Amino acid sequence: MSRILIVDDESGLREVLARVLTSAGYEVTSAATASAGLRSALTEPFDLMLLDLNLPDLTGEQVMQVILDSQPEARILVLSAAPDPRRRVGVLVAGAVDYLAKPFVNAELVARVRLRLRDPGTAPTGEHTRVALGPGAYLDLARHELVAADTRTALSHREFDLVRYLIERRGAVCTRKQLLAGVWGLEFDPGTNVVDVYIRRLRAKLSPLPIETVRNVGYRLAAS
């Protein structure tokens, strides 16, 4: 279960939040000051931090900076009544994953907490790893395999990246330039035809896969 760290100086709010989030199934730790919060955040792993901006010792922005400096992937949801919109924008730009203005409805906080945790968090590895491709065919994201008519075909890294790119833009034409940038990470075309070659390999490997050629432009995965 996900762990949440609350850093806020109002003890009443801390208690309410702790109760609400605990009953929502999270493991909650609280801190009343920036220094106590930092100590917890830097020594124990947390999945999400709820941070108030007005703390007695440091500002919330300073706390964020320290944490994100050592844990760039840390997720911080800022809770504050900041009257200045520039401050709100500031924390979002500085790396907070969300900002919720006080006062707020508990249900909205829980919804946002759930949302920010679902994101890079604990995904049950079963669902959402398949992308439908056509009748009876799908791409298994986790296994890098294409399944069609009960036949699993393994894809190499590049092949998989290419299929995925096309699927994400299914129906739209992808230019070679876009494919080179998105799949190969090349920002310019050094005069290669890898794209053509890999399209061919995909077509050979995945006969039911409808990759269309758009002359003078690029390729397109037919919208299912």
Added chain:
Amino acid sequence: MSRILIVDDESGLREVLARVLTSAGYEVTSAATASAGLRSALTEPFDLMLLDLNLPDLTGEQVMQVILDSQPEARILVLSAAPDPRRRVGVLVAGAVDYLAKPFVNAELVARVRLRLRDPGTAPTGEHTRVALGPGAYLDLARHELVAADTRTALSHREFDLVRYLIERRGAVCTRKQLLAGVWGLEFDPGTNVVDVYIRRLRAKLSPLPIETVRNVGYRLAAS
């Protein structure tokens, strides 16, 4: 560059948003009605949709439902002056990635748009393909990469399968026999030490990864 679809019936707001987002470097398309918005959303690929809840033909919730039904990974940021907090919570629960109340400051909208679009590499399939590994570290199921402290490390097929197997049983000891069966598909041990070798390769590649050795038994990924 990321593509944004705006669906709102107020033409003034559409124009302002289009101007602001275009100058922020995004490619913007607008629609004034739910049906026009749905047509665009379902035929062209978008990275983010800005959706008003009060539209002339359908409600924003209905639009969301249709889109998320066919594109579960679509990202929708709802913009609305919804007075009822239950409605705000509703759209967040239903799958919107964010909610911003009207009226809003343009800078905050841009900050939130940027935030929801951040990490364009993993964005479109980004959700639900990551498994948390520890503080700031996670495994990207779709890309077969390990991300720790902003460093992406590519994994080979075998390496990835092995990490995944361990993660799925995090905290439990996995015997060599189990690993050979589950990762290599070998139902008997022909007297190999591949497991040891690959554990080593993983440790070398992923220093922050806590794989423990259990003597005479096997290996274990420390429960986060």
Added chain:
DNA sequence: GCAGTGGATGACAGTTCTGTCATGCGAGGT
């Protein structure tokens, strides 16, 4: 301390993957 066992490590060869090149083929334009 010493021996024995199991895991860690480094090097190696077969296989697969990746990108390049030369060539073949076909759609459009003249």
Added chain:
DNA sequence: ACCTCGCATGACAGAACTGTCATCCACTGC
């Protein structure tokens, strides 16, 4: 009908991946 350009195709070399082996090291029990 012919020419031209762009995509398709097959072959190839370098790089990466995979599994094996021999050796080294550390823990365990004596």
